[in-house]
Amino acid sequence: MGPRLQAVLRRARQAQHRESRDLRRWLEQTNTVVHLSILFVVPVLVALVTVLSNRVGALSFLVYPPLASGAYTLFANPQGRYASPLRFVGGLTAGATCGWLAVEVTSRLLYTTPTGEVNATAAALTIFITGLVTWLFGVEQPSAFAMALVTLFVHTRVPHPLFFVFSAALSSTIVAVGFVGWRRYFYEQRAQYLYETTSSDDHVLIPMRGPSPGATAMLGARLAAAHRAGKVVLLDVVDDEWMARAERSLLEDHGSTELVRTGPSLEGEPIDGGPDGEMNPREAVSESVSTLEQRAMEVETQVGVPCQIVVATSGSTLGSTVLQTARQANCDLVVSPSDTASETMTQFTRELFQGDVDVLVHRSENGRTHWRRILVPVRQAGDVAHSMVDFATRLAGDTGEVSVGTCVSGKRERRRAEEMLADTVEPFDGTIETRVSQSSIETFLDRHAREYDLILIGASQDRSAASRLLSPPTFERIDEELDTDLGIVDRR
Numbered sequence: 089m090g091p092r093l094q095a096v097l098r099r100a101r102q103a104q105h106r107e108s109r110d111l112r113r114w115l116e117q118t119n120t121v122v123h124l125s126i127l128f129v130v131p132v133l134v135a136l137v138t139v140l141s142n143r144v145g146a147l148s149f150l151v152y153p154p155l156a157s158g159a160y161t162l163f164a165n166p167q168g169r170y171a172s173p174l175r176f177v178g179g180l181t182a183g184a185t186c187g188w189l190a191v192e193v194t195s196r197l198l199y200t201t202p203t204g205e206v207n208a209t210a211a212a213l214t215i216f217i218t219g220l221v222t223w224l225f226g227v228e229q230p231s232a233f234a235m236a237l238v239t240l241f242v243h244t245r246v247p248h249p250l251f252f253v254f255s256a257a258l259s260s261t262i263v264a265v266g267f268v269g270w271r272r273y274f275y276e277q278r279a280q281y282l283y284e285t286t287s288s289d290d291h292v293l294i295p296m297r298g299p300s301p302g303a304t305a306m307l308g309a310r311l312a313a314a315h316r317a318g319k320v321v322l323l324d325v326v327d328d329e330w331m332a333r334a335e336r337s338l339l340e341d342h343g344s345t346e347l348v349r350t351g352p353s354l355e356g357e358p359i360d361g362g363p364d365g366e367m368n369p370r371e372a373v374s375e376s377v378s379t380l381e382q383r384a385m386e387v388e389t390q391v392g393v394p395c396q397i398v399v400a401t402s403g404s405t406l407g408s409t410v411l412q413t414a415r416q417a418n419c420d421l422v423v424s425p426s427d428t429a430s431e432t433m434t435q436f437t438r439e440l441f442q443g444d445v446d447v448l449v450h451r452s453e454n455g456r457t458h459w460r461r462i463l464v465p466v467r468q469a470g471d472v473a474h475s476m477v478d479f480a481t482r483l484a485g486d487t488g489e490v491s492v493g494t495c496v497s498g499k500r501e502r503r504r505a506e507e508m509l510a511d512t513v514e515p516f517d518g519t520i521e522t523r524v525s526q527s528s529i530e531t532f533l534d535r536h537a538r539e540y541d542l543i544l545i546g547a548s549q550d551r552s553a554a555s556r557l558l559s560p561p562t563f564e565r566i567d568e569e570l571d572t573d574l575g576i577v578d579r580r
């Protein structure tokens with residue numbers, strides 16, 4: 089295969105990956121799930137009602153207009169005020185009943201409406217009774233009034249007005265049952281079906297570097313432990329191949345942990361001599377191996393997740409070596425210690441964010457290994473926000489607390505921000521609170537960072553270069569002294 093053909097195939101795979109990623113991100117949006125459900129689920133329910141109406145002559149087709157509008161109200165806002173099956177069935181049934189009563193009262197006590205006309209008094213009385221009954225019984229909804237007015241047109245077209253009330257009750261019950269099943273088994277479980285992070289990110293690669301690799305190893309291990317298939321791979325990157333081979337040999341001799349061979353040079357027997365025939369600094373190798381084995385033992389005993397060790401020789405750059413090792417070790421998440429106390433966009437971090445593996449860069453403040461209160465600032469709903477909330481709930485566990493917040497510039501944006509946060513956290517279990525602050529993100533974090541053990545922030549890699557130039561990512565703008573752990577999350 090020629091170089092040109094290989095380049096074409098590589099670009100085609102990259103384009104396919106981008107399209108698949110964009111489609112996944114689009115499907116993760118709650119607004120997309122709702123609209124697709126309206127397009128495909130509601131027609132199926134209406135078709136079911138139609139089939140039943142064709143089989144049962146007593147069921148009236150005239151219930152369709154209020155039934156369709158009510159079904160849209162249910163599915164368009166599944167957690168809203170009107171998204172109650174009892175309210176839906178009760179409201180439509182009450183509307184049909186009130187319309188029938190209004191027609192009977194006006195025709196018997198006042199006057200009979202000529203053919204082709206609608207009794208204006210009956211119309212007014214219908215709306216009044218419907219509003220009163222639905223208010224008293226707590227089943228207010230717009231479709232109830234539509235159903236009540238439709239009754240004014242059908243009282244002479246059905247064998248008995250009660251048949252229309254029966255049609256409204258039965259048809260609305262069918263739609264309500266379908267809505268309950270959709271909401272319980274799909275909408276509320278959409279994180280399991282649509283959010284890739286909830287079923288992936290369980291094989292975690294952790295480079296043993298930086299000022300607090302032990303704390304980062306525990307963080308990565310707790311993320312992996314949330315899944316049954318979770319595992320941790322500790323990576324030690326060394327500059328010289330002879331030292332890598334010596335460490336691998338010593339690890340194999342100890343047999344204390346499973347060894348995964350990866351990296352650019354996996355073949356060849358271990359050697360005892362250093363460069364130019366010098367003796368290998370056995371103490372340095374032994375100390376490095378001992379540290380790796382100790383970290384692996386801590387992960388396995390304290391977190392209960394399998395741990396493996398990889399020793400790789402540094403390639404052209406450290407970032408490329410880590411990404412290559414992640415692919416070869418079948419890891420879908422890299423949890424790396426940060427380079428500096430204040431995590432700026434270093435070359436290593438930039439390379440990780442430009443790779444094809446999910447990344448979490450961790451800055452440890454004081455070596456903490458348990459995170460019970462976690463803050464997740466989000467800018468908008470999406471796959472990165474879902475990933476951060478998922479990671480936060482994994483780390484907090486059943487006893488911890490997660491806060492998901494956003495910042496707005498004015499009061500008019502608060503309602504929309506609250507709805508966005510509700511859509512973001514609703515699919516996840518656990519104790520999750522939402523916060524909306526009318527301040528800048530820098531001010532908000534400076535005030536509240538000390539209340540939390542960990543702050544998870546997005547890497548903003550989905551923004552354009554111009555957007556990042558005008559407004560740098562949040563993690564580059566926040567105060568260096570947050571006095572808490574910081575995690576920067578990037579999804580691929």
